[in-house]
Amino acid sequence: MTTKTDTPPSRMNSTQAWVTYLSKIELPVLANTLRRINELTDSSNSTVNELANVILNDAQLTSQVLRLSNTVFYNQTRTQVSTVSRAITLIGFDAVKSMAISSLIVDSLLKRNDRPHLLRCLARAIHAAVQARCLLPKRNEYALEEVFIGALLMNIGELAFWSCETEQASELEAELRAGVAPVEAQKSVLHTTFAEITRGLVEAWSLGPFIKEVVAPGQANSKAASLVRHSVEMARLSENGWRGADMDKVMEDLGRDIGENPAAVRDQLKINAGEAARVAVSLGIPQVTALMPGSHSEPDGGQARAPEVDPVLQLQILRDLTHSLTDKPDINEVCQLVIEGIHRAVGMQRVVLLMSDRSGLELIPRKLGGKGTESWKDNFIVRKDGTGPLGALLPHASCYIYQPKSGTETVPYDRWLGNVPALVGPLTAKGRLVGLFYADNAAADYVPSDDQLSAFGHFVQNAQLCITLLSSH
Numbered sequence: 001m002t003t004k005t006d007t008p009p010s011r012m013n014s015t016q017a018w019v020t021y022l023s024k025i026e027l028p029v030l031a032n033t034l035r036r037i038n039e040l041t042d043s044s045n046s047t048v049n050e051l052a053n054v055i056l057n058d059a060q061l062t063s064q065v066l067r068l069s070n071t072v073f074y075n076q077t078r079t080q081v082s083t084v085s086r087a088i089t090l091i092g093f094d095a096v097k098s099m100a101i102s103s104l105i106v107d108s109l110l111k112r113n114d115r116p117h118l119l120r121c122l123a124r125a126i127h128a129a130v131q132a133r134c135l136l137p138k139r140n141e142y143a144l145e146e147v148f149i150g151a152l153l154m155n156i157g158e159l160a161f162w163s164c165e166t167e168q169a170s171e172l173e174a175e176l177r178a179g180v181a182p183v184e185a186q187k188s189v190l191h192t193t194f195a196e197i198t199r200g201l202v203e204a205w206s207l208g209p210f211i212k213e214v215v216a217p218g219q220a221n222s223k224a225a226s227l228v229r230h231s232v233e234m235a236r237l238s239e240n241g242w243r244g245a246d247m248d249k250v251m252e253d254l255g256r257d258i259g260e261n262p263a264a265v266r267d268q269l270k271i272n273a274g275e276a277a278r279v280a281v282s283l284g285i286p287q288v289t290a291l292m293p294g295s296h297s298e299p300d301g302g303q304a305r306a307p308e309v310d311p312v313l314q315l316q317i318l319r320d321l322t323h324s325l326t327d328k329p330d331i332n333e334v335c336q337l338v339i340e341g342i343h344r345a346v347g348m349q350r351v352v353l354l355m356s357d358r359s360g361l362e363l364i365p366r367k368l369g370g371k372g373t374e375s376w377k378d379n380f381i382v383r384k385d386g387t388g389p390l391g392a393l394l395p396h397a398s399c400y401i402y403q404p405k406s407g408t409e410t411v412p413y414d415r416w417l418g419n420v421p422a423l424v425g426p427l428t429a430k431g432r433l434v435g436l437f438y439a440d441n442a443a444a445d446y447v448p449s450d451d452q453l454s455a456f457g458h459f460v461q462n463a464q465l466c467i468t469l470l471s472s473h
Contacts, residue, residue, distance in 0.1 A: 012190065014191055015196040018200070019204050023201065033054065037097060037100055038101075047093075051096065056084055060103075069099065071278070094145040098149055102129070112165075113163045114442045115162050117162045119288055119443050120239075124291075125151065126276055127292050129147075129148045129149070129231075130275050131234065131269060131276065132147040132151040133151075135254065137259065146224065147227060153207060154211070154232050155194065156207075157197030158194040168189050175188065199215050270293075273292060287441045290306060306449040308347070314345035317341040318459075320337055322462075324337065325462065325469070334462060334466040335466075339352075346455045352438050354380065354437075362383050379411070380417070384433060390418050393418065396426070401421060402423070402424045421441075428467075430471060
């Protein structure tokens with residue numbers, strides 16, 4: 001029998017209703033895991049084992065923590081780490097706890113949704129967290145991770161809200177698009193504010209006294225809490241560049257927090273912004289780097305820029321491909337390497353290889369890569385005659401950047417497919433189109449760069465070479 005609490009209400013009309021809905025219905029696993037991790041303090045060896053066990057219970061979380069453990073941001077000794085317990089010993093309990101929390105937040109929220117608002121909030125949270133950690137003058141490990149997590153979770157209510165597909169989320173999106181002030185729009189649609197929801201979640205999820213202090217109304221009680229608040233504000237303002245009266249004011253505030261002059265703070269922030277982009281890539285969300293301010297000069301006209309191609313990783317995967325092609329080529333192995341190369345080295349969030357179906361009239365998914373591609377498996381179809389909603393994707397004679405035209409028909413199973421810039425490359429056999437690679441970045445607001453197109457082309461050429469070798473036998 002279904003009880004009343006099992007059925008979510010159609011609309012939430014108070015802070016408490018939102019806190020209950022997000023905690024009990026939408027995000028109970030995230031809430032419970034965060035609570036368990038936060039209850040662990042580095043007081044005994046058994047606690048270290050408990051933290052390792054919480055992480056090891058989740059294969060995705062384990063691989064994320066190990067990837068972060070081998071980044072310079074956390075591991076300045078550059079000693080290779082291959083187990084969670086070794087990471088805790090070498091890098092420290094609090095640092096690993098911090099990695100686990102940031103990985104959980106990213107994975108739990110992004111696998112549910114890819115709204116532009118969620119991506120922007122995640123970009124802002126990661127940027128603010130890295131800035132707070134890099135700016136903190138006291139270098140003890142506990143304080144470093146405390147400000148990092150404080151900044152990451154300072155807007156957890158907003159992050160949690162945008163990860164859920166609710167009617168009120170669509171309504172709020174429409175209000176914000178219409179230019180209504182954010183807090184006013186929140187009160188009108190949600191009957192509360194993100195700040196209030198955040199305070200409720202911090203309490204309900206037992207996120208600890210420091211985060212409670214950071215999100216409390218009124219003046220900050222400590223320099224560390226003040227630094228976190230100003231880092232979050234700075235991350236928001238920096239989306240419009242490093243200059244302006246509001247930014248100058250926050251530079252002064254940050255200067256007071258850390259005992260530096262505003263000019264020195266500004267220089268440090270620009271360096272840290274580059275570090276934030278690298279952390280985002282390590283967390284498996286390269287698409288949000290385009291929403292962060294660059295560590296170099298402002299992009300032209302404030303346009304978001306595509307992430308950099310990783311030449312070292314590209315070379316490594318291309319070597320693996322060459323090796324695969326010198327032996328008896330296996331089309332599945334080659335195409336899997338190509339998918340991975342496009343996803344990881346070229347920096348494209350979602351990748352698919354479509355191949356001819358049995359009728360020879362349609363291209364259907366053979367291999368998928370990246371988050372948000374689950375619905376493609378049974379739905380993504382491109383007709384070879386160019387008809388249908390995705391007919392416009394049919395490739396040219398060579399790899400190219402697909403640009404959607406206004407009024408492009410949408411598909412019901414994916415709001416971005418066909419509506420965002422993408423990389424497309426053909427595969428042919430004896431002059432006939434037999435497949436295509438398609439790669440996009442979902443909600444990230446930028447056109448793939450020429451460097452990305454060039455790298456994409458190198459990977460597709462390897463798949464083409466494999467098909468040519470096989471069709472010549």
